[in-house]
Amino acid sequence: MLAIEARGLRKTYRPWFRRGGHEALVGLDLVLEQGAAFGLIGPNGAGKTTFIKALLGILRPTEGLVRVLGQSPDDPHMRARIGYLPERLHLPGALTPLRFLQGVARLKGLSDGPHEAREALARVGLQPDATRRIGGFSKGMRQRLGLAAALLGRPLLLILDEPTDGVDPVGRVEIRKLLAEERARGVTLFLNSHLLSETERICDRIGVLVAGRLVREGPLDTLCGRENRHRARFAPGHDPDALLAAGLTPAKDPGWFLVDAPDAATLNAVLDRARQTGALLVELRPDARDLEEVLTEALSP
């Protein structure tokens, strides 16, 4: 079963009683297998929230097909299988987090609400604050509570809009761990975040949305060019001409060389040849771009 399937998705926001309108999605195609960790990135106004709303059945696309977990987003049974953390959380300030989560559990039709609420609260590290009022919570605490609500009922798909926004660095590590646990359970993650370093750490598949269109989409390693090129640094005293003959290319930084190899066996063969020239390898890493560079390149004309 596919977790998400969008084909030829278009959304035009039309002003009342007038022609024309703003095209927020322009023929978007995306197919995500169950268990993927997908990160949607793009500039302000690219259409990310519009796409999420279409996945959740909150808005009706102007054209095209959307299926979530194999069903139409309008199917009410299907909604119970999705955990959603919205970007702008509206939480009832007068309630305690436990009461709030019990209410969400009731709405989701969970049979053992109080137990599930306590468990979700513990998972996001809010157990010590279980009896405080939400009104006094910090931004990061509110965010954790929203995540706990999304986790209730063990959903198959988690759609998270800026999940680590306002969360302190230790909290971010905890949230990443929690999301990794969910993924190990087979859950599909769909993350929308402007925090590209977080997206890079959590997701292994990336889509770049620009002006309503996915202009890049694929595995993180492929988009960042991590697969085929490595950078190698050798101890002083190596013979650059011998390394060149061994199949390495000098990089711009002194002492560094580039190795193009499609697989680990070829990479090791080139490095073995380099070492046979007497050169001593001191550092090796993928020659990669980060997501910021991928996004900047996607935005340049």
Ligand SMILES: Nc1ncnc2c1ncn2[C@@H]1O[C@H](COP(=O)(O)OP(=O)(O)OP(=O)(O)O)[C@@H](O)[C@H]1O
């Ligand atoms: N209800 C609406 N009516 C008219 N236009 C809208 C509406 N909602 C969004 N838009 C427009 O659609 C475009 C896409 O908006 P959307 O909120 O989906 O972008 P986004 O990628 O989520 O942006 P951000 O990163 O700033 O949250 C924007 O130009 C926005 O102004």
